[in-house]
Amino acid sequence: MDQSPQPPTTSVNRQTLRTSLRELLVGLGSTGPEVAQTLRSAGIEGTKKSARDCALALYLRAVVTGDMRVGSVVVWGPTIVVHRTGGLRLPIRLAVPDAVRAFIAGFDQGYYPELLRDGMVGASGEGLQSPSQSPSPTAG
Secondary structure, three states: OOOOOOOOOHHHHHHHHHHHHHHHHHOOOOOHHHHHHHHHHOOOOEEEOOOOOOHHHHHHHHHHOOOOOEEEEEEEOOEEEEEEOOOOOOOEEEEOOHHHHHHHHHHHOOOOHHHEEEEEEOOOOOOOOOOOOOOOOOOO
């Protein structure tokens, strides 16, 4: 019988990816402002209220793009959804740490304007503003 090592199973790959993503999320900071500072230091700007283009989704996508197991990353409320490559694989869903949850809420409310792409608001917001428009006082 062949004694060569077998490639890791799908469940092992899934668990390894899940663990790596959790460590990445925890490493962003221990408070919402620390998470914002980490993203700011990385030069990230995103669209508030956008699952695919918010600052956190863009950061995660930039960091994990090199991982051939990852197809896309979406921030869906307090949950990160990672769609994997390779056909009919179930996505990985991760609850975010409290600090990241606080950042998401603050970002969507406009508390970190330095991380916003020209005041853009995603589809779940009030509408997209062009860079020449001033933000509405009720936006956020």
